[in-house]
Amino acid sequence: MLEIRNLRATAGDTEILKGIDLTVNAGEVHAVMGPNGSGKSTLAQVLAGHPAYEVTSGSVRYRGQDLLDLEPEERAQAGLFLAFQYPVEIPGVSNAYFLRAAYNEIRKAKGLEEVDSMDFLDLLEEKLKVVEWEPEIMSRAVNSGFSGGEKKRNEILQMAVLDPTLAILDETDSGLDIDALRIVAAGVNKLRRPDNAIIVVTHYQRLLNYIIPDFVHVLSGGRIVKSGGKELALELEARGYEWLEDAVGATP
Amino acid sequence: MTQPFVQEFEAQDGTGTAEGSKWLEPVRRAAMERFARTGFPSARDEEWRFTPIAPIAQGTWRPAAGGSGQVTQGDLSPFQFGHADWATVVFLNGVHVEALSSAGRLPAGVRAVGLGEALRADAGLLERHLTRHAPLDGSPFTALNTAFLREGGVVHVGANIDLAAPIHLLFVTTPESAGTVAHPRNLIVVERGARASIVESYVTLAPGESYWTNPVTEVAVGAGAWVEHTRIQRESERAYHVGLTHVDQQRDSHYRAFSLAMGGAVARHNLHVRLNDENIETLMYGLYLTRGDQVTDSHTAIYHDQPNCRSWEVYKGILDGRSRGVFNGKVFVKPEAQKTNAKQTNRNLLLSDLARVDTKPQLEIFADDVKCTHGATVGRLDEVARFYARSRGLPAAAADRLLTYAFAAEVVDEVALVPVRQELDRLVLERLGGL
Numbered sequence: 001m002l003e004i005r006n007l008r009a010t011a012g013d014t015e016i017l018k019g020i021d022l023t024v025n026a027g028e029v030h031a032v033m034g035p036n037g038s039g040k041s042t043l044a045q046v047l048a049g050h051p052a053y054e055v056t057s058g059s060v061r062y063r064g065q066d067l068l069d070l071e072p073e074e075r076a077q078a079g080l081f082l083a084f085q086y087p088v089e090i091p092g093v094s095n096a097y098f099l100r101a102a103y104n105e106i107r108k109a110k111g112l113e114e115v116d117s118m119d120f121l122d123l124l125e126e127k128l129k130v131v132e133w134e135p136e137i138m139s140r141a142v143n144s145g146f147s148g149g150e151k152k153r154n155e156i157l158q159m160a161v162l163d164p165t166l167a168i169l170d171e172t173d174s175g176l177d178i179d180a181l182r183i184v185a186a187g188v189n190k191l192r193r194p195d196n197a198i199i200v201v202t203h204y205q206r207l208l209n210y211i212i213p214d215f216v217h218v219l220s221g222g223r224i225v226k227s228g229g230k231e232l233a234l235e236l237e238a239r240g241y242e243w244l245e246d247a248v249g250a251t252p
Numbered sequence: 253m254t255q256p257f258v259q260e261f262e263a264q265d266g267t268g269t270a271e272g273s274k275w276l277e278p279v280r281r282a283a284m285e286r287f288a289r290t291g292f293p294s295a296r297d298e299e300w301r302f303t304p305i306a307p308i309a310q311g312t313w314r315p316a317a318g319g320s321g322q323v324t325q326g327d328l329s330p331f332q333f334g335h336a337d338w339a340t341v342v343f344l345n346g347v348h349v350e351a352l353s354s355a356g357r358l359p360a361g362v363r364a365v366g367l368g369e370a371l372r373a374d375a376g377l378l379e380r381h382l383t384r385h386a387p388l389d390g391s392p393f394t395a396l397n398t399a400f401l402r403e404g405g406v407v408h409v410g411a412n413i414d415l416a417a418p419i420h421l422l423f424v425t426t427p428e429s430a431g432t433v434a435h436p437r438n439l440i441v442v443e444r445g446a447r448a449s450i451v452e453s454y455v456t457l458a459p460g461e462s463y464w465t466n467p468v469t470e471v472a473v474g475a476g477a478w479v480e481h482t483r484i485q486r487e488s489e490r491a492y493h494v495g496l497t498h499v500d501q502q503r504d505s506h507y508r509a510f511s512l513a514m515g516g517a518v519a520r521h522n523l524h525v526r527l528n529d530e531n532i533e534t535l536m537y538g539l540y541l542t543r544g545d546q547v548t549d550s551h552t553a554i555y556h557d558q559p560n561c562r563s564w565e566v567y568k569g570i571l572d573g574r575s576r577g578v579f580n581g582k583v584f585v586k587p588e589a590q591k592t593n594a595k596q597t598n599r600n601l602l603l604s605d606l607a608r609v610d611t612k613p614q615l616e617i618f619a620d621d622v623k624c625t626h627g628a629t630v631g632r633l634d635e636v637a638r639f640y641a642r643s644r645g646l647p648a649a650a651a652d653r654l655l656t657y658a659f660a661a662e663v664v665d666e667v668a669l670v671p672v673r674q675e676l677d678r679l680v681l682e683r684l685g686g687l
Contacts, residue, residue: 048643051635076645088640092661093654101654102644109645141658158644 007058018222034219044170048082077109079165083155090142127160149180173207185210205237283398316434318347333671346434361410370406385470386498404437411443418449429463436467444474464492475502487515503529513540520549538567542575549578556589571607596626
């Protein structure tokens with residue numbers, strides 16, 4: 001589904017990704033872990049097409065397409081979804097309006113008819129259950145005045161509605177209390193299917209107790225320095241990241 | 253520059269006032285003399301530095317003379333929020349048209365009429381209020397308006413009346429307005445304990461014409477009264493509009509203003525609110541949307557003369573093309589106005605490289621136990637927000653429209669009157685080319 005080869009990216013004059021290789025197949029959950037500043041959020045944002053980063057070399061194939069050739073909205077329309085670490089507040093636009101606009105753009109791109117607000121409400125009713133939410137949240141402005149937990153839950157709700165083929169969760173566990181973490185993780189698990197894939201970007205192993213990954217990759221200094229199974233996450237939890245950085249001699 | 257106005261004034265002398273309003277003549281004459289003495293503001297006048305009024309001052313303007321009677325109710329419906337049933341006082345090219353106006357279902361004790369009728373029927377009320385609120389020395393434009401005071405709307409809501417439906421003062425121009433000036437003079441008096449929504453609209457059926465509207469509206473808000481005042485300025489984009497709203501508030505009253513400015517080649521609106529007693533609340537919201545070569549200037553002044561009052565102001569601008577926006581927000585807090593809570597915000601969104609904004613907060617605070625803040629921003633759409641919307645599948649142009657709409661919606665949402673809020677919403681969307 002996703003094939004990243006020797007991906008390098010810069011923000012301004014600073015190179016952050018220094019040659020990433022990663023393959024993700026349908027049905028898999030990959031965890032990308034790493035210390036602060038390792039480049040893991042940059043990787044997530046580069047894959048979604050964040051304009052602040054420039055890809056300087058390498059390639060990303062996504063379902064047979066050159067992902068880097070697509071605009072952010074084209075990536076979304078092709079089934080890629082990024083759950084933001086810091087979801088953006090949009091005062092003045094209701095959550096329902098925003099999500100329906102997004103849903104309809106993605107339907108249009110698939111050659112499907114747009115849905116009206118009544119039909120969309122029916123769909124929403126189902127999807128709200130994924131994150132154990134009441135419909136009232138939909139009349140509030142997008143993320144506006146939401147608590148940290150509500151914002152993350154809203155990201156997973158968007159994921160549930162937009163039904164992506166490849167979802168990237170960027171630090172979705174940060175700022176969550178244990179109850180919110182449980183709800184968000186359970187929501188993600190309900191969305192796991194053999195025909196989609198999820199990349200979980202996280203600093204801590206905590207989230208991976210709930211969303212069990214098939215593969216764990218450790219990013220340090222803009223490179224993947226170690227890959228393994230889910231037990232690697234536990235080892236990181238016990239030993240920290242330093243031993244890996246020392247082992248590969250990566251510059252911070 | 254002032255000579256044509258003086259000649260016009262002398263020609264009309266004594267013909268403009270109804271019986272029982274003899275007191276008005278000396279006021280008008282004093283106003284004329286004042287204008288003759290000062291003339292139009294010069295570019296060196298700090299108050300007018302950013303308002304390019306030369307086309308007004310150097311122009312030749314005939315007095316607006318009403319319409320020819322070809323305008324029908326149907327022509328007005330786009331300006332009526334889907335509510336032709338509201339009490340509506342209609343003016344065509346500055347002249348009150350009884351046939352197009354409707355009294356609605358106003359309860360006893362409420363009046364919404366033309367100025368001429370009010371001068372005849374409510375002489376006492378008018379003598380107490382008309383020209384008593386907006387100071388003549390405030391601006392040459394106010395003096396000129398007072399000198400030619402003849403037409404306008406008068407709203408009177410008696411004590412403790414809760415007005416269920418709004419009252420609409422609707423000023424419409426037609427192609428016959430070309431080259432003319434109108435000086436509408438409105439008076440809104442909401443007595444103690446009453447509650448009312450007033451809409452004041454300046455709209456056009458002649459979007460290509462050049463004319464000049466010079467309105468002054470005086471508002472008296474009685475003790476404990478609640479007033480929502482929505483001002484909609486959608487003049488022709490070749491027209492000139494220089495308006496003043498002056499509000500006097502009494503104890504325990506609540507006044508909320510919303511001002512939309514979309515029209516005019518050059519459009520200026522001054523909103524002055526004086527808080528004359530304690531425990532008063534004042535909300536001032538504004539939205540200006542400009543494009544092409546339009547210039548829109550919003551000047552607000554709030555006078556905290558007494559303690560324990562709260563004012564809250566948010567003006568937003570969305571500027572496209574080579575248009576220019578001006579915002580000047582004055583907050584005066586007198587030494588005795590302790591415990592004043594005043595917040596002022598002006599935010600501007602530039603949609604083009606050539607648009608520009610001059611924004612100036614002006615706080616003069618002479619009391620020490622107060623909470624006064626202000627903030628102004630001028631900028632572009634937030635890149636992260638754009639990326640967020642696009643990452644959900646919205647094409648770049650649609651994301652921009654959505655975020656621009658959201659920027660405006662934050663103030664439009666403050667309009668309490670639902671049909672008016674929906675119409676403002678629709679106007680913003682229409683200007684942005686839909687979502």
